[in-house]
Amino acid sequence: MTAIETDGGGTEQELPRKKLSGKKIVLFIVLPILVIGAAAAGVVFSGILHKGDEEHAEEEETHAAPPAECKGPPAFVDFPDVLVNLNTKERRPQFLKLNIKLELCSALDVPAVTAVLPRITDTFQVYLRELRVDDLNGSAGVYRLREELLMRVNTAAYPTRVQDVLIQEILVQ
Structure with missing residues (x-):
């Protein structure tokens, strides 16, 4: 110190x-x-x-915000049949065939949707090819398929809004 x-x-x-x-x-x-x-x-x-x-x-x-409810009769657009092979690990391919109709609010929306049908088909093909057979089992699987297709068609057809995707025929083979 x-x-x-x-x-x-x-x-x-x-x-x-x-x-x-x-x-x-x-x-x-x-x-x-x-x-x-x-x-x-x-x-x-x-x-x-x-x-x-x-x-x-x-x-x-x-x-x-959800769009206003449709007034008047709806319009329907026939969608061409879709045939895709599903995503499987097996040697034998499995196929999905869909026949659907698109429900629109009015007949005025039909030309806008038919103009973008190739885009809608492309988005459907990409999504459907990744599905497995297990994804389509039961009514819950078909419901999820409808909801997914509706979301994709509305994205592809924006600003036109598609009310619903109506499944006419579904075949898994």
Whole structure:
């Protein structure tokens, strides 16, 4: 230890500096960083900072809102028969044959849908070729098939909306 002179002419011994203990580091450094980080994450994830996104929210609501119910008689479009081989691990191929009709709100939508039939056929072929026989078992399998085809046809025919996909014939061989 070193001696330090004071104004009174005497000497005092200098005390050694203490190191910060682990508890003090956690209490005064790590804990405040964690609290500030949690508060920042809460602000970001709660959406408080997204004041300018109100316009985008309105646009999403218009796209997500279900369309008005159809008025008047529906129109039907015959879809060409679809024949695909299913995804199997066996040597013997299995086939799926579908005969469907598309239900539209009005006859005014028929030209728009018939113009995009090749696109609809392509999306159906890509989806159907990945199906397995187990995917089509029972009424639940056929229901999932209808819902999936409806979603895909509405995506392909956008902005025209197809009301329903009506399965006329389904054959798995």
